[in-house]
Each structure stands twice: as structure tokens, then as C-alpha cells.
Amino acid sequence: MAGTGTSHLRPDADTVLSVNDLVVEFPVGRKAIVHAVSGLDFDLLPGETLGILGESGCGKSTAGKAVMQLPPPTSGTVTFDDVDLTGLKGGELRRRRSRLQMIMQDPVSSLNPRRKVKDLVAEGLGVWGFDPADHDGKDKDTVVRELLAAVGLEPDVVWDRRPHELSGGQCQRVCIARALMLRPKVIICDEPVSSLDVSVQAQILNLLEDTKETFGVSMVFIAHDVSVVKNISDRVMVLYLGKICEVIGSDEMHLKARHPYTRMLLSSIPGEEDKVDSSLDFSSATATELPSPLAPPSGCRFRTRCPLATDLCAEQEPVLREIAPGQSVACHHAEV
Structure with missing residues (x-):
């Protein structure tokens, strides 16, 4: 589970995939570095679909490919079948990875x-x-x-x-x-329906659901569409600029989401505005666009777009903490 490497949803369950402190950075030129993924922690449970949600540029696809070692992450561990894939190379990595498959965005x-x-x-x-x-x-x-x-x-x-x-x-x-x-144990789905017509998307999503049940696989489902991720996932991990904002059960997102970014995403769904806490005024934020991963903001990376931001948010990075069973949030003001 995010933040601790153990699941808050079912802490006694065995995991099929465990990712700890995953970091992916890309050098640009001589000095600049793209901070694509910064310290991701999560577990995937047997038969579970974990959704990874966030807007374009937040590091979702990079995280999925890093789990597959395509390419290997800068640091961190990816434990699959009780073996750390980051420590393997050549034929041994290929053999282990045969049970860990990926469905790409553009079929x-x-x-x-x-x-x-x-x-x-x-x-x-x-x-x-x-x-x-x-x-x-x-x-x-x-x-x-x-x-x-x-x-x-x-x-x-x-x-x-x-x-x-x-x-x-x-x-x-x-x-x-x-x-x-x-016969994989885990399938990573990287935006598997984003390039398809809307009429076809539902068919593929239903097929993935049936596939999970029929073949007994666990899935990591990556997408930027809130409705799609919410409907297919058991849990949702929300990413922003390479950092985890919130992890929450998909059925509880509308009523119990506490991170301002999660609430912003939910309120953007047409016709769903009334189901989300609308007390936040995002028009008061100092920025509206995703900051550059070359120079992420200090402290909380969402603070430049957050209506709750204070000096504390700029000075201190919030720690992902459990605020309710099965729900973890990285926000200094999650209780507001």
C-alpha cells in the first residue's frame, strides 16, 4: 500500500507486486534532471485492480514502465514473486518478467x-x-x-x-x-482505451474485467480519465508530478476524497459536481497548469494550484499518512 509498502485495505493479505521508494529521473543536458517519479510506494493484492490516476505529465506511464524495467528505475525496488526485479539482468530478468505483462496505450x-x-x-x-x-x-x-x-x-x-x-x-x-x-500474474494496462472510440472503450473495459475474473490476474490500470479509473479499479492511487497524493477505495472517492487534487479531478467530471465537496475555490490558486518536472515546487508539489496552500506547504513536504482504514493522504490540511 502506498506510503508504507503494506496495504491499509487488507493488511494481512499477501501481495503479488510490491513497489518501494521508486524513483525515475532523466538527465537533460549537462545539469538539468527531469523528476518523473519521486518515491512511489504501493502493493498490489491478488485479484485486485489498482488504478493509477492523474493528468498528462504526472508520471503514470513512466511508473508503469519502470515496474517492467523498461528502462530500470533510477532507484527503489520492484518485488515480484518475492524477487527484486531491479537486481536482475539479462535472461533471468526476462524469465521473471514473462509473468508480468503490459498492454500499451496505442494498440x-x-x-x-x-x-x-x-x-x-x-x-x-x-x-x-x-x-x-x-x-x-x-x-x-x-x-x-x-x-x-x-x-x-x-x-x-x-x-x-x-x-x-x-x-x-x-x-x-x-x-x-x-x-x-x-499466463501472467500481473498485467499493467497503460492507458489501454485512451486511443479508442468511446463506443469501443466500454467493450475493452468489460473485456478487461472479464479477463481478470477468468484468468485470475491482478491489474495495474493507468489512465487520466477519472470515470474510467473509478469504474474499473478496486483502489485508486492519485499521482501529481511524480508524487502520490492520495490512495483510496474507488467506491469511496466521491464522498471521502480529502486531497485537494483528488477533489479537483472529481469535480471536473461533467454531471458529477454535486457529488463532490465543492467548498474549495480553485480559482484562487496562483497557477493553473502542471509545473515543470525539471523544477518541481518545494514542499508540496500541488501547492501552486491548491486553494488550501500555506507557508507550511512550501516549507515542508507532506508525508503520506493514513487518515481512515484504506485511505492515505499526503496533505497538511486533509482534515479541512
């Missing part, structure tokens, strides 16, 4: 345009070897066909097609099938 560009669907989905089996005994004696083609059908594709229709012959939604279903082929 078309993440697929090799020269390969057919049957080969794209079966690629993992080609890399790691196929043993019919692991699949109830079925041959490879049968396994691929069953998986295509499980993600809502007609195997006979898409079998020999290439990505450019499919719609965006069909390509994303192929990506999901490819991710499931090696």
Missing part, C-alpha cells in the same frame, strides 16, 4: 505490422517454448484460437490478418490475448 503501433495475428499472439510461446502438457494436451494453434475467442475475436476471421487490416478495438483485443498467452 496498433505496439503490434509488429508485418506479422499475422496468429503469430503475434503465439509469439510468447515461440520465445519460451510450447509444451502441450501445460495446455491439457492441446496443440499450439488450438490454444491460440481459444485465447482469441476468449477476448471476443473470431479466430477464422482474424487468423491471417495483419494489424493494419484490423480496427483499433480489434488490435487492442489482440494485445490482450498476447499478454495473456504466458
Whole structure:
């Protein structure tokens, strides 16, 4: 769970993925550094979907890729299957990572345009070897066909097609099938519906929900759409400029969110304004845009846009603290 590496929601539950003090920085020129992710802590529980929410530029996708070691983080640990991935390299890292899969934001560009669907989905089996005994004696083609059908594709229709012959939604279903082929324990979904039409988004979200139940996987779901993250996640971790603002159960967000940034995001949903505490006047903030990660504000990084900001917020960085069971907030004035 954020802040301590243990879950406030179910502290006695085993974790399938544990991230501690994750830092990702990118040098720019000779002296400047982009502070993309700064000290993330969270656990992922079995069968859980953890949503990572925040506007563009807050470090969501960078955090997801750092968990996958693409590239490795600047510092911190990523423990998966009781092994710290940051300490592995080469073949050992590749073997461990086969059970930790990722669905990319743009489904078309993440697929090799020269390969057919049957080969794209079966690629993992080609890399790691196929043993019919692991699949109830079925041959490879049968396994691929069953998986295509499980993600809502007609195997006979898409079998020999290439990505450019499919719609965006069909390509994303192929990506999901490819991710499931090696029977992962965790899937990281990096904005998996943001590039799709609204009519297709609901289909893919429902498919991800069904996939989690059918295949028994845990998910990290990254997105900037508040409604999408809230509806698909069990818990939501809100990021701002590389820092965790709040971690809260998705069902409690509207009524119990305490960080001003979380409340700002919720109030931006059309038709949902009345369900959120509207006592905060964000027009009084000194800035409206996300500050540069090259030079994040001192103290609380949200203070330049926060109506509750005081001198304390500029002088001292708030610590992520538990204010209620299953809810942690990094704000000096969370009780206001």
C-alpha cells in the first residue's frame, strides 16, 4: 500500500507486486534532471485492480514502465514473486518478467505490422517454448484460437490478418490475448482505451474485467480519465508530478476524497459536481497548469494550484499518512 509498502485495505493479505521508494529521473543536458517519479510506494493484492490516476505529465506511464524495467528505475525496488526485479539482468530478468505483462496505450503501433495475428499472439510461446502438457494436451494453434475467442475475436476471421487490416478495438483485443498467452500474474494496462472510440472503450473495459475474473490476474490500470479509473479499479492511487497524493477505495472517492487534487479531478467530471465537496475555490490558486518536472515546487508539489496552500506547504513536504482504514493522504490540511 502506498506510503508504507503494506496495504491499509487488507493488511494481512499477501501481495503479488510490491513497489518501494521508486524513483525515475532523466538527465537533460549537462545539469538539468527531469523528476518523473519521486518515491512511489504501493502493493498490489491478488485479484485486485489498482488504478493509477492523474493528468498528462504526472508520471503514470513512466511508473508503469519502470515496474517492467523498461528502462530500470533510477532507484527503489520492484518485488515480484518475492524477487527484486531491479537486481536482475539479462535472461533471468526476462524469465521473471514473462509473468508480468503490459498492454500499451496505442494498440496498433505496439503490434509488429508485418506479422499475422496468429503469430503475434503465439509469439510468447515461440520465445519460451510450447509444451502441450501445460495446455491439457492441446496443440499450439488450438490454444491460440481459444485465447482469441476468449477476448471476443473470431479466430477464422482474424487468423491471417495483419494489424493494419484490423480496427483499433480489434488490435487492442489482440494485445490482450498476447499478454495473456504466458499466463501472467500481473498485467499493467497503460492507458489501454485512451486511443479508442468511446463506443469501443466500454467493450475493452468489460473485456478487461472479464479477463481478470477468468484468468485470475491482478491489474495495474493507468489512465487520466477519472470515470474510467473509478469504474474499473478496486483502489485508486492519485499521482501529481511524480508524487502520490492520495490512495483510496474507488467506491469511496466521491464522498471521502480529502486531497485537494483528488477533489479537483472529481469535480471536473461533467454531471458529477454535486457529488463532490465543492467548498474549495480553485480559482484562487496562483497557477493553473502542471509545473515543470525539471523544477518541481518545494514542499508540496500541488501547492501552486491548491486553494488550501500555506507557508507550511512550501516549507515542508507532506508525508503520506493514513487518515481512515484504506485511505492515505499526503496533505497538511486533509482534515479541512
